[in-house]
Amino acid sequence: MFLEKIKAAESGVMLYGITPPKTGTSPERVTEIAQKTIERLTGLDVDALVVYDVQDESARTAEERPFPFITALDPLTFAADYLDALSIPKIIYRPAGKFSNEELSTWLEELHEHNFYPVFxxxxxPDFPVKTSLSEAYKIWSKHQTTSVIGAVTIPERHNVLNDEDARIVEKMSSGVSYFISQCVFNLDYAKRVIEDLALRCSQQQITPPTVIFTLTACGSAKTLHFMEWLGIHVPDDLKEELKTSEDILEKSVRLCLDIASALTTFCMERSMPFGFNIESVAIRKAEIEASIHMANSISQMLKDKGVRKALKVRDESPISQ
Structure with a gap:
């Protein structure tokens, strides 16, 4: 169970991340998308499903957005109303600052009723008018801390610039945050640096390290690669060149992600850092979706082979074919 694994700081946590259908999609089509998602993920060896809150980040940079921004359905509504048949826990992203204390409190109550877990x-x-600060949001959530866990985001690229991600993480831990989901990792050195500095800080302060869950995403085209960089994901020049010149950029990106997962597993185990992976599937192309399923299965098996993830209990459902 996801809740127990996070509370026990157990390594090998596996998540799968999706975005809801776009706003304006007919209820019939939303139902169809949800059913395909359920069929795809039933029997997949993951501990929870992440449902993202899609935000327009165009104001963050002056560079033109590679893809037009399209609003999406509310992630809680999509998970609660359409994905109920998928029995794994749901993790719902929420930009706390966009809502008042009362709105956030009501949202958390609904989340708790469904046994979902929040990530603020x-x-x-930066200039967006904030209605509720993160510290206030964590205080509102704290009434559920005995029966829930709350997550936050960590950004290795930010640590490379500001060199304070470890301090940010520890500060959020003091507010009750027990696990952190990273921005998509393509720069292995950046991710390692966060872990190295966080392990050192936790050791110095004699506190138990939090679980760090690394997000990995397959990249199916040069345009998608450009979009990832627009989002702030740093792709080292050598990897970028490998992807752009490969005959099959999707296959190459999957191999790179699997290599990154293996390297981070070894690195975290050596430093006794609780860790896991979040396999992100936000594309609509069938090949990229299938690639994400392959990545989830491969990384889950790798973690079992290394002894950090228990074998999946036998279920009634048939395993997903690859």
């Missing part, structure tokens, strides 16, 4: 994220731009 920042607002889309």
């Amino acid at each position: 994220v920042g607002v889309p731009a």
Whole structure:
């Protein structure tokens, strides 16, 4: 169970991340998308499903957005109304600052009723008017701390610039945050640096390290690669060149992600850092969705082979074919 694994700081946590259908999609089509998602994920060896809150981050940068921004359905509504048949826990992203204390409290109550878990994220731009600070949001959530866990986001790229991600993480831990989901990792050195500095800080302060869950995403085209960089994901020049010149950019990106997962597993185990992976599937192309399923299965098996993830209990459902 996801809740127990996080509370016990157990390594090998596996998540799968999706975005809801776009706003304006007919209820019939939303039902169809949800059913395909359920069929795809039933029997997949993951501990929870992440449902993102899609925000327009255009104000964050002057560079033109590679893809037009399209609003999406509310992630809690999509998870509660359409994905109920998927028995794994749901993790719902929420930009706390966009809502008042009362709105956030009501939302958390509904979340708790469904046994979902929140991840609070920042607002889309630095000058966005904040209604509720993150510290206030954590206080509102604290009434559920005995029966729930709350997550936050960590950004290795930010640590490379500001060199304070470890301090940010520890500060959020003091507010009750027990696990952190990273921005998509393509720069292995950036991710390692966060873990190295966080392990050292936790050791110095004699506190138990939190669980760090690394997000990995397959990249199916040069345009998608450009979009990832627009979002602030740093892709080292050598990897970028490998992807752009490969005959099959999707296959190459999957191999790179699997290599990153293996390297981070070894690195975290050596430093006794609780860790896991979040396999992100936000594309609509069938090949990229299938690639994400393959990645989830491969990384889950790798973790079992290394002894940090228990074998999946036998279920009634048939395993997903690859």
